[in-house]
Amino acid sequence: MFDFKLSIDGQDAQVELTATSRDVLMWEKTTKGASFAKLEADLKIGDLYGVAYRAAVRKGVFAGTLDDFQLKVDMEFEDTKPGSDGDKDPTQPAR
Numbered sequence: 001m002f003d004f005k006l007s008i009d010g011q012d013a014q015v016e017l018t019a020t021s022r023d024v025l026m027w028e029k030t031t032k033g034a035s036f037a038k039l040e041a042d043l044k045i046g047d048l049y050g051v052a053y054r055a056a057v058r059k060g061v062f063a064g065t066l067d068d069f070q071l072k073v074d075m076e077f078e079d080t081k082p083g084s085d086g087d088k089d090p091t092q093p094a095r
Contacts, residue, residue, distance in 0.1 A: 004052045005076040008062065019055035026054045048077055 002019040027050045028034045039047050053069040056062035062069055 002048070002051060002055075003078045004055065006052065006056065006061070007074040009072040015056070015061050017052075017055050017059050017061060019051045023051055023054040023058060026058075027051045049073075049075070052077070 001021060001024060004017055004019065006015040006017070008015060024036055024039070027047070028036065031047075031050055034047065034050075039051075049070050050066065052073075052075055053062070053066050056069065056073075062073070064072075
C-alpha cells in the first residue's frame with residue numbers, strides 16, 4: 001500500500017519497508033477518527049508517520065513509542081496502491 005524509506009537516527013543505512021493493510025488497520029484502530037478513506041482524501045504527514053510506525057514495529061526495525069519514532073525518523077514515501085499517481089500514464093490520450 002505504501003512504501004517507505006526510513007532514515008533512523010544512529011543508523012547509517014536507510015531502511016525500506018512496505019506498510020500493508022494490516023498496518024493501516026492497526027493505525028485506524030489506535031487513532032481516534034482515523035479511516036483509510038480520510039487518509040486517501042486528505043493525506044497528512046502525521047498520519048503517514050502513524051502508518052509507517054506500525055509497519056516498522058511489525059517488521060522489527062523500530063522499537064519504541066510513536067513519539068520516539070516521530071523524533072528519530074525521517075522518511076520518504078510512495079503510495080503504491082492501485083490507482084495512485086504512480087500508476088497514471090503521463091502521456092495524453094489520442095484524439
